[in-house]
Amino acid sequence: MSHDSTPDLSRRRFITGAVGAVASLTVAPGIFLMQTNAQAGTKPGARWGLLINTNVCGDCNACVTACHKENGVGSMNRPTTDAQWIRKVNITDRATGHSRSLPVMCQHCEHPPCVDVCPTGASFRRADGIVLVNKHTCIGCRYCMMACPYKARSFIHEHLTDQVPHAPRGKGTVESCTLCVHRIDKGERTTACVEACHTEGNGAMVFGDLNDPNSEISRRLAEYGGAAIRADLGLNPGVRYQGL
């Protein structure tokens, strides 16, 4: 499973101030403005991830609605260019006819192709496993979108006015699920989608630290297992699915 994640303590940590450092407005500006409490940052040595039980997930859209509300992602009524950080995908097994519905978002790969191809290093992976786009150095080349096997990223095709402060978005740059990094860096240990899934949905999602064997997500994975989408690509994503 995901215990082979390599801690990358160098620059990323420095940039994100992820090493329980002093209160700061961090250097990757705009993304981590909220970190004000030295104790309440991310957890050293953690690898954050999601576990989604597709047997429980049903015909509901709570996670999608909550995510887009939380991060100020609105529709322009232009389906081909509208950004989607998370989407519900309906799949039917051709052999058995068995149908399921599941949310797909950035899978926060351990070996993210989007990071490999990004010419400026704007796409980066934090030491705690969260893959982000630095909105200040993204030049909008979209090479990461070409490279992502999960179609997880969106390009901003127009001028935006409705951004929320903790999720800066801007015309001409690429964005994707941040695993609610603004919450994690405040010390919260859940995401908007997981929260909504529990309050309004079917309770199909769990958020947690994949590197902590005692976390709920790790215990569930140990007990029931969890598959990666396109595991054949060997990217070791931080988002796992039960019942795939």
Place this chain on the structure above:
Amino acid sequence: MKAMTHFREIEGRSKGYYGLLVLLLFGIGLGLVAAALKGTYGHHITGMNNHVVWGLPHVFAIFLIVAASGALNVASIASVFGRKAYKPLAPLSGLLAITLLVGGLAVLVLDLGRPDRLIVAMTHYNFKSIFAWNIFLYTGFIAIVAVYLWFMMERRMNPHSTKVGYLAFIWRLILTTGTGSIFGFLVAREAYDAAILAPLFIALSFSLGLAVFLLVLMAAYNWTGRPLGDAILRRLKNLLGIFVAGVLYFVAVYHLTNLYATRLHGVEAFLLVHGGIYPFLFWFGQIALGSVLPLVLLFHPVWSRCRAVIAAACGLVILGGLAQLYVTIIGGQAYPLDLFPGHDVSSSFFDGVVAPYTPSAVEWMLGIGGVALALFMVTVAIKFLRFLPESLADDKVDPHHAAQAAAGAEPAKA
């Protein structure tokens, strides 16, 4: 006997010359307007979207970049492979290599979401990214070819030009490999996951570069009334034919190896049979008009003696190349990513369906702007610097030919 080649600037005072400049400036203007529109309104005014993220501008940009490295071939044949007959053509070859590359890069940069952040791209590098490598490969190429041109045109430096010629030749091979690898590295996209894309791009660069070179050469000599012999044209058109055949070979190998792999049958069927515009462009544009017809024209014993036919063949090769890049770049994205093999998939994010894409006027304008920029630089450069030999008549190019002609052999005249 050794024929000395005299290079001279072109006159560049005729109405035709200024007319051409105005036309090209208009083309550049179109590109700038397109860039301004995109900058103001964002990419939603183009046909590109979250599913087909690289569109027509990338077809044009990659065409120009690939043709740029190929345009250098003529100079390489002269310097690296020591063929004297090509030597007089080397400066034009180097010039085209630079201008086509600049035109292509201009399109690529102006299509960025944030072209204003070009400086970021110059100062932040991720050395794992083939894109970042390409930034070095492209600027290095321009620098090396510029030095090469200088050594060729400055008599003092002449003796060293061969060495730089070697360097330029090797560099161009790496550069085209780098361009091809942009796609080769996209593991999840089935159409691109093939090592053969790199050699295929090299072969493509040979044929496209030479086709552009030949057209520019013929136009320049025709419009300035300078003599251009049949001997050199015949060599070049034969070479073009060989390159076109080479590309066909790699295309065949690419599709045949894909057809061996069951998991790639879907994307192959899409690109070759039922994908709508993409199979049409492939069979009709790339194969029939862009490869087979030019081969017939270039090797037909009678037709190929006519210059208009050679020019037409060059034009067709260029159109075929554009069709090929369109199918590769856009067709490869339009075909849905297979997230859940063995499943039927649907979502509001175009999962499991062919992604829609129709190029918009803005994208055409940007692409045309890049082509116009490249040609504009050539047109201006040959007026102020000595790129073109005064004569490329047979006896000036090939000493043997001169001897034969003197001995009474009949020079072919078209």
